[in-house]
Amino acid sequence: MASNAGLQVDPQLRQFVEGELLTGLDLGPEAFWHALADLQARFAPRISELLARRDELQARIDDWHATHGAGTPQQYRAFLVELGYLLPTDDAAPISVGDVDPEIAEIPGPQLVVPATVPRYALNAANARWGSLYDALYGTDALPSDHELAPGYDEQRGAQVIAAADALLDELFPLAAGSHAEARSYTADERGLVVFLPGGETGLADSAQFAGFRGADGDGRGGVLLRRNGLHVELTIDPAHRVGRQHHAGVADVLLESAITTIVDLEDSVATVDGEDKTNAYRTWLGLMTGELTATFVKGGKETVRSVHADREYTGAGGDPLTLPGRSLLLVRNVGHHMTTSAVRTADGAEVAEGVLDALVTAAAARYDLAGAGRHSNSRAGSVYIVKPKQHGPDEVALTVELFAAVEEKLGLPAKTLKIGIMDEERRTSVNLAHAVAAAADRVIFVNTGFLDRTGDEIHTCFAAGPVIPKGDMKSSVWLGSYEDRNVDVALGSSFAHRAQIGKGMWAKPAAMADMLEQKVAQPRQGANCAWVPSPTAATLHALHYLRTDVHGVWNELAGRATDRDRLLVLPLLDRELSTEEATHELETNAQSILGYVVRWVGLGIGCSTVPDLEGVGLMEDRATLRISSQLIANWLHHGVVDERTVRDTFARMAALVDEQNEGEPGYPPMAKDLEGSESFQAALELVLTGRTEPNGYTERVLTSWRQKAKQRA
Numbered sequence: 001m002a003s004n005a006g007l008q009v010d011p012q013l014r015q016f017v018e019g020e021l022l023t024g025l026d027l028g029p030e031a032f033w034h035a036l037a038d039l040q041a042r043f044a045p046r047i048s049e050l051l052a053r054r055d056e057l058q059a060r061i062d063d064w065h066a067t068h069g070a071g072t073p074q075q076y077r078a079f080l081v082e083l084g085y086l087l088p089t090d091d092a093a094p095i096s097v098g099d100v101d102p103e104i105a106e107i108p109g110p111q112l113v114v115p116a117t118v119p120r121y122a123l124n125a126a127n128a129r130w131g132s133l134y135d136a137l138y139g140t141d142a143l144p145s146d147h148e149l150a151p152g153y154d155e156q157r158g159a160q161v162i163a164a165a166d167a168l169l170d171e172l173f174p175l176a177a178g179s180h181a182e183a184r185s186y187t188a189d190e191r192g193l194v195v196f197l198p199g200g201e202t203g204l205a206d207s208a209q210f211a212g213f214r215g216a217d218g219d220g221r222g223g224v225l226l227r228r229n230g231l232h233v234e235l236t237i238d239p240a241h242r243v244g245r246q247h248h249a250g251v252a253d254v255l256l257e258s259a260i261t262t263i264v265d266l267e268d269s270v271a272t273v274d275g276e277d278k279t280n281a282y283r284t285w286l287g288l289m290t291g292e293l294t295a296t297f298v299k300g301g302k303e304t305v306r307s308v309h310a311d312r313e314y315t316g317a318g319g320d321p322l323t324l325p326g327r328s329l330l331l332v333r334n335v336g337h338h339m340t341t342s343a344v345r346t347a348d349g350a351e352v353a354e355g356v357l358d359a360l361v362t363a364a365a366a367r368y369d370l371a372g373a374g375r376h377s378n379s380r381a382g383s384v385y386i387v388k389p390k391q392h393g394p395d396e397v398a399l400t401v402e403l404f405a406a407v408e409e410k411l412g413l414p415a416k417t418l419k420i421g422i423m424d425e426e427r428r429t430s431v432n433l434a435h436a437v438a439a440a441a442d443r444v445i446f447v448n449t450g451f452l453d454r455t456g457d458e459i460h461t462c463f464a465a466g467p468v469i470p471k472g473d474m475k476s477s478v479w480l481g482s483y484e485d486r487n488v489d490v491a492l493g494s495s496f497a498h499r500a501q502i503g504k505g506m507w508a509k510p511a512a513m514a515d516m517l518e519q520k521v522a523q524p525r526q527g528a529n530c531a532w533v534p535s536p537t538a539a540t541l542h543a544l545h546y547l548r549t550d551v552h553g554v555w556n557e558l559a560g561r562a563t564d565r566d567r568l569l570v571l572p573l574l575d576r577e578l579s580t581e582e583a584t585h586e587l588e589t590n591a592q593s594i595l596g597y598v599v600r601w602v603g604l605g606i607g608c609s610t611v612p613d614l615e616g617v618g619l620m621e622d623r624a625t626l627r628i629s630s631q632l633i634a635n636w637l638h639h640g641v642v643d644e645r646t647v648r649d650t651f652a653r654m655a656a657l658v659d660e661q662n663e664g665e666p667g668y669p670p671m672a673k674d675l676e677g678s679e680s681f682q683a684a685l686e687l688v689l690t691g692r693t694e695p696n697g698y699t700e701r702v703l704t705s706w707r708q709k710a711k712q713r714a
């Protein structure tokens with residue numbers, strides 16, 4: 001390690017910072033490392049104090065439960081207030097954030113999340129602002145298939161897709177007369193859209209839905225731009241295209257504005273355990289901020305080079321030029337306060353606060369965008385959007401605000417350039433949400449219900465009160481519904497409308513698009529102006545929900561609602577005897593998902609995976625879902641619902657199953673043959689066996705230590 005400002009910096013990180021990150025900035029390496037050293041000296045002790053406070057509160061809660069069990073709701077509430085965990089009141093006050101891009105303030109739509117460690121995916125995500133409805137319907141179960149698809153392009157499936165798209169257009173953009181299914185051609189100019197039907201011409205029932213056009217040139221190629229609820233839709237006209245030829249009016253595709261915003265994730269979807277890993281992740285963010293990122297890969301036997309898309313040019317409805325963003329507005333998720341990284345150590349060998357390093361590096365990279373030096377603009381409003389996860393209560397949010405202000409000073413950025421997205425995913429934040437928002441009133445650009453971490457934290461917080469309900473039952477528990485509602489109430493009460501995002505959580509079944517279409521519409525109906533999707537295809541299909549639902553209208557209906565905060569304190573405890581079969585099934589389900597995720601994290605350095613559950617349904621697993629599964633088993637073990645022998649045996653059996661499921665996966669390190677020698681298996685067991693004492697039930701310490709061992713051995 002080279003020494004810089006008294007810091008020991010991993011050589012790869014140092015090379016990246018000095019040879020890539022800083023090359024276009026008026027900030028030298030020395031100033032950069034001094035800035036980091038100063039920030040570390042100033043903030044690491046403050047962070048440690050807040051982490052100690054977390055531990056102190058949890059210890060007191062554990063003690064209280066040991067004496068009172070769950071107690072009565074009144075006793076529990078009074079205890080939490082006295083403890084200082086629950087602030088006596090939690091009244092919302094208006095936020096004052098400025099310079100927020102319309103994608104955040106004004107346009108309800110899907111929010112995509114992408115691991116920063118995979119440039120190919122990150123580029124795909126940036127470009128997922130526009131997605132093909134045809135592709136999303138053709139390639140998923142969103143449209144049931146009644147036949148085996150022919151290789152290449154299947155015309156029968158194509159006809160099914162065209163009919164489904166026509167039906168959606170009739171629903172979302174109805175014609176004054178007739179149906180889109182009867183259209184023989186679409187022509188548009190600055191005066192509007194003319195649709196030719198067999199019986200004559202017609203137009204849109206609501207001409208205000210016409211937003212513009214491009215082309216058509218001599219060969220009839222062009223695009224018709226429509227708009228509904230702030231989202232654009234392009235009918236791509238190309239009669240010579242394979243699909244356009246088949247379409248009754250030459251429509252080769254229907255493009256939906258899809259991932260309005262994207263979170264480039266440095267947190268729960270990545271496995272970054274050292275300087276090398278952190279460097280790779282930072283490089284992706286820098287490349288997105290400069291617009292220079294590319295990824296080269298072979299797909300369908302062809303070498304493909306992927307880069308970010310340009311903006312899209314149209315003639316607007318009145319005849320003026322209209323430029324629409326070609327890329328999703330990018331946010332970046334830093335790690336939480338509890339993380340440290342070996343990428344940089346202080347002079348005495350201690351790991352630096354990873355959140356401090358993240359804030360400095362990600363903000364420095366964003367300076368290219370802020371200065372207009374990037375190939376394309378990300379924030380037109382001149383802001384940098386940093387999502388901060390796993391904060392416990394208002395004091396921790398206040399510390400993030402101080403950190404961001406300090407980073408701005410170090411980088412010479414105008415005050416309040418760095419905005420903060422608050423993950424509402426720890427219980428102490430949820431129950432004091434108005435205070436947490438107020439602590440960042442002039443920076444906050446979202447609150448988002450990260451229900452996965454939130455479930456893990458719920459289990460850990462009430463760990464000592466008794467055994468908790470099975471994972472699948474959490475969704476319908478009182479605390480969760482109240483938390484989801486109250487998050488919206490507090491945000492609306494804090495004047496988020498037209499200023500910031502009220503976000504909702506991840507769709508965690510990446511292949512189950514029919515289910516998603518049916519269920520995820522609930523989120524905009526609950527008042528969410530964005531909700532998380534795991535892939536660009538899911539973004540395109542989820543966009544249909546925002547085309548259907550006028551979220552701004554929903555806000556008007558919800559104004560003034562005040563969900564009872566005490567309902568968040570209803571503990572998700574088992575109130576019935578479980579049958580042996582139920583307990584075994586729950587144990588197996590959780591053991592299998594832990595192993596299926598951990599083996600790829602520890603063995604392959606993959607931070608987010610689709611892991612099939614016992615019924616074969618692929619589930620998105622990341623650190624937050626791991627936190628739930630490991631806390632659940634640890635809780636059952638603690639309360640004797642299951643015993644350690646059974647847990648160990650179950651893990652051994654599930655290891656063999658997971659090996660089978662991954663057979664043929666390149667580089668996959670099998671576990672079952674040598675359980676003792678498998679870092680992944682040991683990590684999985686340790687997560688459960690230490691889950692009782694691990695601060696807040698977090699998983700990073702165990703994962704990181706075993707991944708580092710696996711890397712060393714490799």
Ligand SMILES: CC(=O)SCCNC(=O)CCNC(=O)[C@H](O)C(C)(C)COP(=O)(O)OP(=O)(O)OC[C@H]1O[C@@H](n2cnc3c(N)ncnc32)[C@H](O)[C@@H]1OP(=O)(O)O
Binds near residue numbers: 620
């Ligand atoms: C609780 C929380 O914190 S949730 C937030 C963390 N979770 C996430 O970030 C989930 C992000 N999603 C993912 O990582 C992935 O979608 C997974 C792991 C769930 C599934 O990945 P895979 O099995 O590789 O997906 P699959 O094979 O179906 O599709 C791959 C294609 O989809 C694209 N893709 C999949 N997910 C994404 C994504 N999130 N962003 C951009 N592109 C994506 C890939 O680029 C690839 O397309 P390409 O071949 O043209 O490059």
Ligand SMILES: O=CC(=O)O
Binds near residue numbers: 389449
């Ligand atoms: O970060 C998201 C969550 O659900 O946790």
Ligand SMILES: [Mg+2]
Binds near residue numbers: 389423425452624
């Ligand atoms: Mg989370």
